[in-house]
């Protein structure tokens with residue numbers, strides 16, 4: 001099969017990060033040290049080679065960048081300072097842009113003005129809309145549900161959920177097309193999507209491959225990055241479920257006792273989001289781990305938005321608790337102005353999308369492997385029968 005070559009691919013990939021693809025001389029040190037390298041996936045060197053020769057279609061079809069968790073071991077051993085770990089990070093951003101049919105992911109990853117400008121515009125738009133649609137301002141006590149009627153906010157949440165589902169589903173469809181149509185000479189049996197679904201569930205809920213990447217590093221880097229990431233995911237997922245599906249229960253004017261599940265769940269989600277986003281920002285400021293040596297704007301935006309959402313959430317709760325109506329209402333508007341870009345822009349087009357692209361890549365690959373095995377045994381079956 002002939003490979004279409006794109007001579008501009010190297011320059012294109014460089015727009016997505018700080019790797020030095022052109023300095024790599026293919027010694028293979030990075031592949032030898034990578035904890036995820038197998039005979040089938042000898043990365044990151046094979047990915048770098050594809051970039052060097054301009055094999056754009058092959059790169060688009062690859063899942064390898066999603067199998068890397070940026071431990072940085074390869075970058076430490078590279079004799080040329082090519083930063084293979086950072087190249088893999090750039091490729092994940094680039095792949096996200098390839099899957100996205102709207103072109104927004106590309107704009108966000110390659111233009112600071114687009115990334116910051118769109119966040120600011122959307123945040124302001126949501127704040128103005130919330131102010132315009134808000135109800136009466138009660139000042140003798142806190143009545144958040146009078147100022148921001150929960151049924152209106154809930155409708156807005158459901159519209160938002162529909163928007164997210166549409167863009168995520170269409171981008172995932174394109175990812176699926178790229179990965180599954182490579183090297184398959186027959187259609188993949190539908191049943192494999194069900195029999196291999198456990199891979200998707202397992203890797204979505206646990207991101208367990210990351211543990212392999214963290215081995216031997218706990219002592220050096222303190223609490224495992226995997227655990228921090230998992231806690232943050234649990235807090236984010238919990239908040240999303242409560243806000244989208246149980247807003248009537250979550251946004252109340254009544255202050256429950258400390259041990260009420262509504263407060264405990266809220267405290268848990270806020271605590272892990274604060275911890276996760278705070279440690280991500282601190283790590284990027286200190287730059288003392290491989291993962292944090294290079295920081296793209298998108299690496300800053302997501303934890304900063306998460307931190308802002310968590311802090312404004314704590315403030316709303318505190319103002320409500322201490323009976324400060326005006327402070328509660330306006331902090332709520334600011335809170336919405338951070339929540340909207342974090343969900344609308346980050347989840348389908350930004351860094352957050354890695355959370356579903358990684359397990360999906362493993363899932364699609366598992367289906368593909370099974371399908372190839374079945375095709376191979378179907379080809380050999382008549383010969384055995386003879």
Ligand code: SF4
Pocket residue numbers: 023024025026027028029030031045048074077078079080081082083084
């Ligand atoms: S270790 Fe560096 S020079 Fe060697 S193959 Fe990997 S990226 Fe290239």
Ligand code: SF4
Pocket residue numbers: 033034035036043044067068069070071072073074075084085088213
């Ligand atoms: S950063 Fe770690 S996981 Fe990623 S390619 Fe390098 S050695 Fe492998």
